Amino acid sequence: MALKRPSGRKANEMRPMIAKVGVVPNADGSAIFGFGNTIAIAAVYGPRQLHPQHMQDPSTGILRVNYDLLSFSVSDRKKPGPSRRSQEISKVLEWALLPVVNIKEFPNTVVDVQIYIPQADASTRVAGINAAAMALAHAGIPMRDLVSAVSIGKLDKDLVVDVDKEEEDFEEGEGATDFPLAKVSNSDEFTLLQLDGKIQPDKIKEALKMGAEACKEIYEVQKKALKEFMK
Amino acid sequence: MSVMDVSNLTKDFMRKLFSEGKRFDGRGLLDLNDVSIEYGVSNKAEGSARVKIGKTEVIAGVKLAVGTPYPDSPDSGNLIVSGDLLPLASPRFELGPPGFLGIEIPRLVDRMIRESGILEWEKLVIKAKEKVWTIYIDLYPLNDDGSLTDAASIACLAALRDATMPALDKEGNIDYEKKTKEKLPLKRDIIPLSFTFYKIGNSILLHPTREEEEACDTKVTFGLSMWKDDLMINSCQKGWETTFTLDEINTIIDALPGKYEELSKTLNKALK
Numbered sequence: 001m002a003l004k005r006p007s008g009r010k011a012n013e014m015r016p017m018i019a020k021v022g023v024v025p026n027a028d029g030s031a032i033f034g035f036g037n038t039i040a041i042a043a044v045y046g047p048r049q050l051h052p053q054h055m056q057d058p059s060t061g062i063l064r065v066n067y068d069l070l071s072f073s074v075s076d077r078k079k080p081g082p083s084r085r086s087q088e089i090s091k092v093l094e095w096a097l098l099p100v101v102n103i104k105e106f107p108n109t110v111v112d113v114q115i116y117i118p119q120a121d122a123s124t125r126v127a128g129i130n131a132a133a134m135a136l137a138h139a140g141i142p143m144r145d146l147v148s149a150v151s152i153g154k155l156d157k158d159l160v161v162d163v164d165k166e167e168e169d170f171e172e173g174e175g176a177t178d179f180p181l182a183k184v185s186n187s188d189e190f191t192l193l194q195l196d197g198k199i200q201p202d203k204i205k206e207a208l209k210m211g212a213e214a215c216k217e218i219y220e221v222q223k224k225a226l227k228e229f230m231k
Numbered sequence: 232m233s234v235m236d237v238s239n240l241t242k243d244f245m246r247k248l249f250s251e252g253k254r255f256d257g258r259g260l261l262d263l264n265d266v267s268i269e270y271g272v273s274n275k276a277e278g279s280a281r282v283k284i285g286k287t288e289v290i291a292g293v294k295l296a297v298g299t300p301y302p303d304s305p306d307s308g309n310l311i312v313s314g315d316l317l318p319l320a321s322p323r324f325e326l327g328p329p330g331f332l333g334i335e336i337p338r339l340v341d342r343m344i345r346e347s348g349i350l351e352w353e354k355l356v357i358k359a360k361e362k363v364w365t366i367y368i369d370l371y372p373l374n375d376d377g378s379l380t381d382a383a384s385i386a387c388l389a390a391l392r393d394a395t396m397p398a399l400d401k402e403g404n405i406d407y408e409k410k411t412k413e414k415l416p417l418k419r420d421i422i423p424l425s426f427t428f429y430k431i432g433n434s435i436l437l438h439p440t441r442e443e444e445e446a447c448d449t450k451v452t453f454g455l456s457m458w459k460d461d462l463m464i465n466s467c468q469k470g471w472e473t474t475f476t477l478d479e480i481n482t483i484i485d486a487l488p489g490k491y492e493e494l495s496k497t498l499n500k501a502l503k
Contacts (some may be wrong), residue, residue: 034243052242056322076302076303085338087331087334088334088335088338091331091335092468092469092470095470095471095472098472099472099473145415153497171487174458179467184453188476188477188478189475189476189477190469190474190475190476190477190480191469192469192475193451193467193468193469193475193480194467194468194469195465195466195467195468196342196346196459196465196466197465198346198348198463198465199348199460199463199464200461200462200463200464201464201484201485201487201488202484203483204464204480204484205484208477208481210481212321212477224342
């Protein structure tokens with residue numbers, strides 16, 4: 001089976017990654033993460049007092065994630081402001097990050113995570129998770145681990161790692177499946193699973209394995225960027 | 232009926248019960264609840280259905296309108312799935328702009344339907360690149376006793392199967408009062424169904440009641456359909472605040488074919 005990725009990449013080859021922390025001086029923590037032409041910027045503010053006061057929870061802090069595409073990040077200008085898509089993604093990203101954050105240590109507070117995409121070439125939500133996990137660590141929020149995320153694609157019958165826009169629009173045979181996932185970096189627990197397309201149950205198992213392998217590489221990139229900042 | 236959340240006492244007891252593989256209503260953890268379909272919710276809708284899973288009830292209505300195609304799909308009709316968690320259905324629902332659940336359920340159902348390939352998009356074109364049918368599906372729970380997503384997805388499928396095309400007059404405007412006998416163009420052999428698995432402690436449940444659902448820590452929804460003799464996963468979304476381990480996901484994946492077969496057999500007679 002000769003797989004031809006439009007970009008010429010191997011099945012398990014991700015686009016070149018960039019990662020850097022401390023990109024928003026005002027934020028308590030911030031980071032940028034990129035897969036090729038997809039760039040995500042994340043900034044963390046908090047823990048800080050949550051207002052209005054009646055939303056405060058004395059038993060825990062609250063993690064609040066906001067994700068959106070910038071208007072000029074895609075070919076057809078995206079109307080500014082929240083959409084059903086961005087609200088849904090914000091919530092699943094919150095769920096993707098929460099399992100590693102010891103948010104219970106900060107009662108009555110909120111930790112705000114802002115994720116924006118200035119340039120999109122698919123896989124934006126997983127790039128956003130990678131940036132946000134680094135930004136949370138940079139902010140010094142206690143965490144049990146990092147979260148690393150990647151999207152697995154299926155082009156007709158072939159699984160590929162780190163889906164780009166051209167692959168997302170693939171139409172031959174069984175078409176394109178996009179399977180973004182996130183996992184706790186040093187454990188086999190998954191914190192985000194989303195999928196669109198057509199994929200056999202057995203192939204999902206294979207895809208999870210491929211995703212876990214890719215997440216190992218991503219984790220090293222995240223860790224290196226955090227260590228560089230600490231120097 | 233009480234508006235109270237489920238108490239920690241009840242949650243702890245349920246956790247213990249689940250770890251022994253038991254439930255209050257006598258079902259096993261992965262046993263489906265009773266599912267039924269009725270039609271004719273509204274004769275103004277082009278198609279409608281009411282679906283019950285246990286005590287949960289969701290109604291779905293299809294309205295068809297003439298619209299313009301999206302620039303990125305000029306030769307295809309449009310599908311817009313929305314919904315609202317009416318305060319009629321539960322003391323937990325409130326009026327106002329849709330909360331997260333009111334956004335999540337229609338989006339999950341939309342993806343499951345769209346990706347299954349059930350809609351014959353090209354047959355929804357009235358005049359190429361200019362005029363197409365837009366299918367609006369609206370989902371409303373009438374009674375929430377858990378498993379809303381799975382009930383909503385069956386309601387959506389049933390309403391689509393029920394839908395007939397309204398007549399167009401000479402100018403191409405819709406005459407809603409004149410129903411045709413023509414069915415909405417669907418691939419009738421494609422049956423998209425969703426299964427939401429809920430996790431509590433180390434136990435995994437299907438079709439939970441509201442009380443059970445409330446005690447659960449995390450969930451994952453799979454949309455499935457058959458495509459050329461292969462069972463395909465068309466959509467998936469994990470929700471809530473804790474994780475699924477690789478083993479747990481693999482267990483769920485292994486349960487999918489059996490559950491799909493069971494539910495599609497149950498629905499076979501009830502679907503139009």
